[in-house]
Amino acid sequence: MPFLRPTYLLWTVAPAGVLTIWMTIGAPHFIWSYSWRETNARHDFSSRYYVRCTYVGMGGNITEYPNDGRCGWIRFGR
Incomplete structure (x- = not known):
């Protein structure tokens, strides 16, 4: 099928990476x-x-x- 090429799903890599980092180290504060x-x-x-x-x-x-x-500018936590 020409409508379902792997390159059409390439944009999902960035959101999946952000979600993985968020779930691993927590949300930025x-x-x-x-x-x-x-x-x-x-x-x-x-x-x-x-x-x-x-x-x-x-x-x-x-x-x-x-x-x-010392205080940092940003901290990651849940």
Whole structure:
């Protein structure tokens, strides 16, 4: 049948890949708010030690308390 060629289904590779990644590592959550402590009197971003990071995404909110004093821009979770 000329109407059912394998190349017609090639577009399904990208959505299947996104779905596989989503189901494996979770949905992306983006930074929403954070709390920090100053480590010196310079008052710039490099002197902040973050103690709480809150991320929002389709799975709701995720709040974490980092051990190294750093918050990422994005976190994957369920």
